[in-house]
Amino acid sequence: MMEELTRASPVAVRGGIPVTERRRRVTATDVARSLGLSRATVGYVLNNTPGQSIPAATRERVMAEAARLGYRPHRAAQALASGRSMIILLVLPDWPMEHSLRLTLETASRILDDAGYALVTYTRHEGGQARPLWELLSPDVVIAWTSITAAERTSMQASGVSKILPVLQQERSALASPTLTAGTHLQIHHLHEQGHRRLAFAASVNERLTLMSEGRGEAAQEAAGLLGVDLLDLRAIDHRDGSATRAVREWHARGITAVAAFNDDIAAMTVAAAQRAGLSVPGDLAVIGHDDTPMASMLYPSLSSVSIDSVGLGRHLGNLALHAAEDRPLPEEPPDLHAAIVVRESTRR
Structure with missing residues (x-):
């Protein structure tokens, strides 16, 4: 030694x-x-x-x-x-560390820790110059929750990493997965069940969330089309430049009665903008968020939202890593559709 x-x-x-x-x-x-x-x-x-x-x-x-x-x-x-580092490296897209993602990673980390492994996350930044962590840590397994290039795969293999999964050919294939879009379909269905037929989708202006936001926007259009209702507008809004207030005024003038938001932050922004514009929620404009963050139940009116099985996804991620590291049984399919609507004041008639 x-x-x-x-x-x-x-x-x-x-x-x-x-x-x-x-x-x-x-x-x-x-x-x-x-x-x-x-x-x-x-x-x-x-x-x-x-x-x-x-x-x-x-x-x-x-x-x-x-x-x-x-x-x-x-x-x-x-x-x-031993030839083993007991490290699992998770390569992430350049996403903000929001509530659902934190919960997923915490669960996966506990699963792996119980088995003697450390979960290390690595976020690649566009134009970043740092040496990739797989070259420094020699992890037993690399799980890519984003697409990796042929050069990166070669670099991993040269660093002694033989277990690399999954390799996505396109970034959008990860962001359009049912795990990330099932909740959007539920949002549109819930608003439809509440009697709304003229809808809008509020997206995020955060460039780090552009692809995911676009993926959910496309899912909202698809769900609306299947129900035969009109998704009359899809736009990114921001409370700092007045675009949120302008949007809700335009939506109300066009007869839009409900908004599905990219996440709870955007939903809260929409509710606040509606109130500033003198509109009542949900009377004039119903709003539903996504991710069911702790904030959703604290606001007034409280936010209806989509609850995702982030714990189940983290458990799947941890077990997938153990399958690769130790040839344990392959876990069941991820809980893609384990999403549910949490109805609160912002959409309740």
Whole structure:
């Protein structure tokens, strides 16, 4: 095992171990010297090497002395020896870290942590110059939640990563998946059930969300067409430039009675703009959000929204990583359609 240490001149000896001016890593060699055992025996115990007939009493002595001296495993050396880093790298698009995504990642992280793996996320930024994390960490598995280029795949393989999934040919294929658009269909169906026949879709002006916002806008048009209702406008709005207030005034003038919003932030923006324009919600304009963030129930009027099974998606992501890392059974299909409408004041008749 490689154990590179930066050592200072010893100033004292305590327990058979030199005490230095600077703290240094306690090694297996230090534990072996303190106990008068061979380095190999101590290494077998600390690494839990299979196939070694070491007495239980010796194992207990080694573990107790390692704890007393403050021994910590040298993870890089262990990874080099075992050929595994116990790291799962998740490559993300350049998305804001919003409520649903955080919940998904937290769940996946717990699933992997229980199995002894660390989940590391890597967000690629357009024009970024940082060295990709797969070259620095040598992860056991790379999961790409975005498209990767042929050059990036070659770079991963050159870094020793053999398990790469999934590889998307186009960014839009990820953003148009049922996981991200099923809720939009539910929004339109809910507004239709409430008696609305002239609808609009409020998108986000955030450039980092453009593709996802466009994907949900297209899903709203599709759902409206299937129901035979009119999606009369689809536009991005922003509270900072007055576009949200202008939009709701125009929608009301055109007889639009309900708005499906890209997410709860855009829905809240729409409600506020309607109120500033002197319109009542939901009397003059019904509004429904997406993601069911904690904010949705705090506002007045409270926001109807779409609840996505972010926990189930995180569980699927973690189990998918374990399938790739350890050949565990392939998990069931992701909970694409596990979305539900949470009805609150902003759409309730």
